[in-house]
Amino acid sequence: MSGVPASRDSFGSRFGVIAATAGSAIGLGNIWRFPYVVGENGGGAFLIVYLAFVVAIGLPVMMSEFVIGRSSQRNAFGAFKFLAPGKPWSVVGIMGVAAAFMILAFYTAVAGWTLEYIYQSFTNGFAGKNATELTTMFNDFRSGSSRPLLWFFVFMGLTALIIVSGVKNGIEKYTKILMPILFVILIVLCIRSLTLDGAAGGMEFLFKPDFSKLTASTILEALGQAFFSLSIGMGTLITYSSYIQKKENLGSAALSVAFTDTLIAVLAGVAIFPAVFAFGIEPGSGEGLVYITLPNIFQQMTGGYFFSILFFLLLGVAALTSTISVLEVIVAYFVEEFRVSRKKATWLAAASVSVLGFMCALSWGPMKDVSIWGKNVFELLDFTSANILLPLGGLLIVLFVGWYLGRKKTEMELSNDGDLKLWYITPFMLIVKFIAPFAIAMVFLQQIGLLSF
Numbered sequence: 001m002s003g004v005p006a007s008r009d010s011f012g013s014r015f016g017v018i019a020a021t022a023g024s025a026i027g028l029g030n031i032w033r034f035p036y037v038v039g040e041n042g043g044g045a046f047l048i049v050y051l052a053f054v055v056a057i058g059l060p061v062m063m064s065e066f067v068i069g070r071s072s073q074r075n076a077f078g079a080f081k082f083l084a085p086g087k088p089w090s091v092v093g094i095m096g097v098a099a100a101f102m103i104l105a106f107y108t109a110v111a112g113w114t115l116e117y118i119y120q121s122f123t124n125g126f127a128g129k130n131a132t133e134l135t136t137m138f139n140d141f142r143s144g145s146s147r148p149l150l151w152f153f154v155f156m157g158l159t160a161l162i163i164v165s166g167v168k169n170g171i172e173k174y175t176k177i178l179m180p181i182l183f184v185i186l187i188v189l190c191i192r193s194l195t196l197d198g199a200a201g202g203m204e205f206l207f208k209p210d211f212s213k214l215t216a217s218t219i220l221e222a223l224g225q226a227f228f229s230l231s232i233g234m235g236t237l238i239t240y241s242s243y244i245q246k247k248e249n250l251g252s253a254a255l256s257v258a259f260t261d262t263l264i265a266v267l268a269g270v271a272i273f274p275a276v277f278a279f280g281i282e283p284g285s286g287e288g289l290v291y292i293t294l295p296n297i298f299q300q301m302t303g304g305y306f307f308s309i310l311f312f313l314l315l316g317v318a319a320l321t322s323t324i325s326v327l328e329v330i331v332a333y334f335v336e337e338f339r340v341s342r343k344k345a346t347w348l349a350a351a352s353v354s355v356l357g358f359m360c361a362l363s364w365g366p367m368k369d370v371s372i373w374g375k376n377v378f379e380l381l382d383f384t385s386a387n388i389l390l391p392l393g394g395l396l397i398v399l400f401v402g403w404y405l406g407r408k409k410t411e412m413e414l415s416n417d418g419d420l421k422l423w424y425i426t427p428f429m430l431i432v433k434f435i436a437p438f439a440i441a442m443v444f445l446q447q448i449g450l451l452s453f
């Protein structure tokens with residue numbers, strides 16, 4: 001059996017659980033990716049489909065991870081080994097650890113760009129530049145070598161410093177401070193955006209559904225986005241929930257986290273689209289929305305200097321509370337399966353991820369010609385983890401809970417002490433046994449190109 005220390009660290013309070021878990025979920029996925037995916041997929045109608053998926057599929061998958069994590073109180077690999085001894089299910093845990101390596105490498109590289117943009121905001125680096133110049137600025141930065149690398153290592157170092165302090169004194173302590181800060185910054189940005197002349201067009205775009213924009217692939221895109229945004233499918237939530245005390249109610253914790261994550265994504269949309277429309281820019285600006293379009297808006301807007309600092313700080317904070325959750329997956333695995341100290345495990349994990357991260361940070365610069373299947377290292381890791389390992393992991397997780405753990409054990413863990421009958425257990429089991437596996441399998445097949453719409 002995997003070695004679990006007698007005095008295993010845990011989250012100290014309910015607020016700590018929510019702050020840490022919502023911190024993992026809320027990240028670049030909400031503030032960088034969500035707005036441009038909504039923009040590219042037609043706005044309001046996409047939002048409705050996204051919300052439906054969060055409730056019907058995302059929430060049950062999240063609860064499944066919580067059940068696996070808390071009932072085993074082990075890392076993502078140890079959890080499956082403990083719950084299904086001698087069975088091949090622990091492969092799901094290994095996949096999760098592998099995905100953590102990959103996600104952390106490319107995600108930290110993008111998080112590093114945020115630090116460059118915080119620096120540029122402070123030094124007024126966007127002033128007087130037009131859209132073309134801002135595009136060049138972004139491309140020049142990305143294709144360099146020293147700056148992307150520098151920021152990558154700074155971000156990785158910050159992540160490791162928090163993780164080395166442990167669950168209660170590291171993850172919980174910092175997310176309890178950072179998440180409220182994030183929320184306040186976002187509200188300030190929403191108010192600024194909504195008070196611009198012509199803001200209404202952005203709100204209409206975000207909230208007025210035009211169902212003619214929906215296609216099968218848009219619908220699948222919404223499910224993929226929900227997965228990435230909720231941090232499900234790779235053991236992050238198994239690891240975090242293994243630190244949740246038995247007295248906490250898992251269903252309501254999952255509900256709070258899914259709700260907060262979605263609220264923040266919508267608020268990020270509210271902070272961005274009204275401003276985009278007010279300045280007459282196209283909403284579907286793709287990945288450059290945050291790094292090119294927004295600086296363009298900031299440097300034209302009254303108070304833009306101040307708001308650009310706030311925005312990129314927000315992005316940095318959101319990314320940091322997510323990178324720590326991914327590093328924790330690897331560290332918990334090293335500590336419990338190889339019995340190394342937390343300190344050693346953290347630096348070992350950070351150093352080994354940095355090898356991959358080094359290549360990601362240089363993927364548009366000196367390493368741009370290193371490509372496999374037409375993708376540079378960054379794109380390859382992004383694609384393999386987010387589009388293959390994550391949905392596959394999510395699929396296996398719901399199958400594990402639905403078919404292997406079964407209704408009785410699941411209900412017992414979800415209702416804390418087992419004597420409480422849950423009103424939602426029947427629909428929940430129906431979803432994890434049939435509906436979620438089917439929906440996830442569709443997305444998976446579409447993403448790897450075996451199904452096309």
Ligand code: PHE
Nearest residue numbers: 025027028029030228229231
């Ligand atoms: N959910 C995070 C975001 O939205 C990304 C993430 C994915 C974090 C998977 C952990 C695990 O940015």
